[in-house]
Amino acid sequence: MNTTSQILEEHGIRPSVQRIQVYDYLLEHRTHPTVDEIFAALAPQIPTLSKTTVYNTLTLLVEKGLVQELNIDDKNLRYDACMEAHIHFQCQRCGKIHDLPYPIGLNVVVPENFALHRSEISCYGICDACQEQKH
Amino acid sequence: MNTTSQILEEHGIRPSVQRIQVYDYLLEHRTHPTVDEIFAALAPQIPTLSKTTVYNTLTLLVEKGLVQELNIDDKNLRYDACMEAHIHFQCQRCGKIHDLPYPIGLNVVVPENFALHRSEISCYGICDACQEQKH
DNA sequence: ATTCAATTTGTAATGATTATAATTTTATAA
């Protein structure tokens, strides 16, 4: 098994404490957190941590293909360390983002003269937990 | 045939000059414009126009189901008066957003206890025009 | 130990969006 540090190195990222912790946080919390949430979670453990570093680190992780950036939320960018094919569902009541399986048989195709780098499928509605509380 | 004014009324929107022009602009410009682009285009024709009004109008048009709000661009919200099933492609070089046909046979499904209101498919890559210029 | 590059940090700037309150317009009805 690989340590987080090794995974970073394999992807050409020097494994600083900050980078390890940010990536670890994303690996362990599949909540699609915002920058603020990541910063708030790590700040106690890394007292000198700067929010700029969280931004820089996430940009780097995305560039190196370890993390994906989600545009699903119109307020904040969100980050996801799961790179397997899946789609997202944001609850319009609680705001939480849930993973959903990738639609079977779906193959996003673009015209010949377009080069497709990535695609993102975002769903919006009311999640299971919020449905129950309805009243 | 229906005038823009009539369409607005049918959707419970009082057809003010500002609302007609914003909606008309979206109907005639399938460029998925930002609020700023819409404002800049209409300001000459409506000298007193306020950007707040453009925001308010777009929110209203979205609420009433005449326009959809796109999260595809991480910088700005974008608006689209086309409500037919289709997906979007943003060029990572020029930033333009192109319409693409909805993938055949695709049916986005969510678990039973989730209520799906809408979904959005966003593609990223290099568009046809930018491919050619490559060098 | 010294030097250079990479990384982190703090602060300030930017810019999109929202909040708020005042003003104007529109509809209604006395």
Next chain:
DNA sequence: TTATAAAATTATAATCATTACAAATTGAAT
């Protein structure tokens, strides 16, 4: 038509996520 209330628009200020920038720190290499 005039008075009044509601709706819509406007201008301004506030908020807040993100980016820019420069200084400080760390790490690696000679």
